[in-house]
Amino acid sequence: MPCTTILVGKKASYDGSTIVARNEDSSNGEFCPKRFVAREAPAAGTVYRSVLSHLEIELPEPGMRYTALPNADLKEGLWEEAGFNERNVGMSATETITSNERVLAADPLVRYDAEAGTPGGIGEEDMVTLVLPYATSARDGVMRLGALLERYGTYEMNGVAFSDADEIWWLETVGGHHWIARRVPDDSYVTMPNQLGIDDFDLDDAFGAQEESLCSADLREWMATNHLDLTIGMRGAHFNPRDTFGSHSDSDHVYNTPRAWAMQRFLNPHAGNWNTAAPAEDFGPESDCLPWCREPERKITIEDVKYVLSLHYQGTPYDPYGSAGTEATRGRYRPIGINRNSQLAVLQLRPYVPAERAALQWVAYGSNAFNALVPLYAGVTETPAYFEDTTTRVTSENFYWANRLVGALADAAYGACLPHVERYQEALTARCAAMVRACDEQGGDLVACNAAIANECRRQTEGLLDKVLYEASMRMRNGFSRSDN
Template sequence: MPCTTILVGKKASFDGSTIVARNEDSSNGEFCPKRFVSVDPAGKTSYTSVISHLTVPLPQGGVRYTAMPNADLKEGLWEEAGFNARNVGMSATETLTTNERVLAADPLVRYDATTGTPGGIGEEDMVTLVLPYATSARDGVLRLGALLERYGTYEMNGIAFSDVDEIWWLETVGGHHWIARRVPDDCYVTMPNQLGIDSFDLDDAYGEKHCHLCSPDLREWVAANHLDLSLDGQLNPRDAFGSHSDSDHVYNTPRAWAIQRFLSPTAGPWDRALPAEDFGPECD
């Protein structure tokens, strides 16, 4: 199966655990061997990425964490997933797709070999830069968000954070912007390679921040670049920031449909013909 994430809230799991899982695919059929390691960040003062040639200073106070780095480090660590000593988990990442309007408003930050200008952070770097220092799932979101705002990113990604009580899902939007939403405790989420957040409460993100977090200038940036496609004032990030290609309907959405059909067989008329088309494998 292509790269797919599932997020399960504590009231949706059998034993009350929060569950985050993701498989890592290979689009060209090559297998990338991984290792399981325990990392002590003590004494590390900076980190330099291989792909984007970016050096980021590291704070003190990081705790030991587990990770799944590449066995061959020619493209960097790619630590991918793990838990830290505070029982905070992080998975990086689910590759997402966007649209030209977003990239024009906030271009991706790629390494320029001609000038030597560093790029932003990406899947190679995120666990290394965030997980040792996160005190909770929410804190992990905020730390990664701050890094994205400062350094930018060269790709679109979705990142899961979990602790004993909460799961948060963060999606990068363009080069420097991001949104994140807490998974409701009584819900589960299936996430293929496309932006998945389809509703977002900006008032909460700018107010109490109970279930929504975002870049501090997101509302103004969306308005200035006319990115909100809704006509009712309710921001749908998938419509505003996501791709709208045929491949979404044949490559991405069917995976989410298949998993939901398996886990929630009575939730909808999965296998019926019209007029139950809203439950078909190619529907949004």
């Protein structure tokens, strides 16, 4: 299963922005080329057709222009993943999550049946395309996606984030047609690996004022009918969805919980003994008690977001590039910054600039251990070719493939290449952020600023590719010099 998410409330971020960030990772053994595009507003009456589930949906109303990160190869559909619409509503979809047998028996997933010709429900391929062009707020995005889930169902368990200038909401699907959503506290951050994450939910609020909680219309009755609530004792309307709807498998302790542990260990280093030798304790990498959200020890920056979404357990016995631990511990847990990162989208809504330039979509391609995160204005009608013109053909002429090449070469000569990569990451992100700041102050054209950022990305990325190619070439095993003898 792919993807890792972090959500940062506006009072927990360094500048009052809401921040939604997610790695899109390809499945094991696959690498998915990505593009960054600006979409025209879809027309009412347009029929959307899903490739994987063979579902057809007529779009009900005129939509809005939006940005997206679709696949370059459309054999499995668009997979638009993350972006902003022209109302500055952000959406990131999806984080694949887990469930259990009781939930899936009570509300089975809606899968495409080729033999019967029965379409499946909606999934990651479809959600951004069907919802983002129409969402007028983060809350409205939740309700629109919830209505689609209740009507068409889904063939997979997913978590989806919505943001606007004031709020972030996190929606989790439950079985084929049910869902819950919770507002991220303004003073907190959320860490989400590939498992159902919400650990406290207020049903009274969801069926009442709906201030912090939303859910499918019949959730309470469906839970009661199927004996799903596992709460012991009197807790009022509060229950733990992770216990009720989530998974509790041994594989979670290898694939999922260590990622939440690594992120929270970095953002709350003094909360407890994160280096406990017993991995299943409250602060260990296999703990089932890590909270869905925490208040950070200090405000969270964009650099922090990039760092935690690039983690491979640095400073622990579990780092596959490290020297600590043993061969058995190094590589024990699934890294966050993994070889099959496809793209990282960080959706930042800044409250201190005019609305037309408030939305920044920070973009990185390829393995996060070796790439750099760069900001691009989302309020545009076109995107730079260096970010958009990704093909299925390998070439160094676009940002995606250049980063893939850098990662593969640098991995093979990690120690020698790391200084080059670290200097590149700092220099490129700093330079591009300074270009955004100058554009804000001067009231510059957004398309022109994005184009200038793309040119800087090309210049610095080609320089890094030259350096890591040299280091990897010097370590080829068939090297020979007369002075060797």
